[in-house]
Amino acid sequence: MALYSAGVEYGIHCLLFLTDEKGDGREANVRTLAELQGVPPELLAKVFTRLAKAGLVAATEGVRGGFRLARPADEISVLDIVRAIDGDKQIFECRDVRQRCAVFEEGCPAPDWGSLGPCTIHAVMLQAQQRMEEALAQQTVLDIVRRVSRKTPPAYGEQVLRWMSDKRDGK
Numbered sequence: 001m002a003l004y005s006a007g008v009e010y011g012i013h014c015l016l017f018l019t020d021e022k023g024d025g026r027e028a029n030v031r032t033l034a035e036l037q038g039v040p041p042e043l044l045a046k047v048f049t050r051l052a053k054a055g056l057v058a059a060t061e062g063v064r065g066g067f068r069l070a071r072p073a074d075e076i077s078v079l080d081i082v083r084a085i086d087g088d089k090q091i092f093e094c095r096d097v098r099q100r101c102a103v104f105e106e107g108c109p110a111p112d113w114g115s116l117g118p119c120t121i122h123a124v125m126l127q128a129q130q131r132m133e134e135a136l137a138q139q140t141v142l143d144i145v146r147r148v149s150r151k152t153p154p155a156y157g158e159q160v161l162r163w164m165s166d167k168r169d170g171k
Contacts, residue, residue, distance in 0.1 A: 007085045010039055011047045015056070015081065015141045017160070019073040021149040023142050029066030032167040036160070047085055054084030064168050073142035079133055081141075091132070092125035 014033045018026050030048050034041040048067055051057045058070040069076065082089075096119070099110045109115065149157060 007047045011085050021146050023073045025069045027060050027066050027068045050085050074140050076141045077137045078139045079136035091129045094119050094122040
């Protein structure tokens with residue numbers, strides 16, 4: 001089971017489509033982005049509501065309105081996107097198993113040596129979460145856009161832009 005929802009993946013992809021490798025922004029509507037990715041527009045609408053509430057995207061006005069990045073692409077981290085869409089998830093929930101060990105006298109609390117201080121297992125998991133979040137905070141939308149553009153042929157980017165433009169123009 002994945003820690004983060006599919007909405008996080010779709011949201012990241014959408015923000016990549018809203019910028020180029022120079023960091024210049026683009027505008028697109030939810031319906032076009034949904035069709036481009038093959039996902040239900042209703043799902044992306046919920047994702048964009050959360051992204052907008054977090055100040056990562058801003059709505060654009062007009063007949064062909066949509067969304068654009070609300071901040072520069074190099075100032076939006078993957079962690080910002082994750083938290084906007086899925087909230088502040090913990091990767092581990094300590095169940096205090098150490099308090100219920102069968103060898104401790106029934107009905108009595110666990111001895112101090114077994115229960116005082118932070119749970120060692122929980123501390124390991126908190127450290128893992130901290131490192132994961134630090135890694136996500138270090139990667140920005142612009143970093144990912146640049147990695148993708150180095151990997152894909154220029155014709156792909158041009159094809160996506162043409163497709164999005166055609167959709168915007170009603171073709």
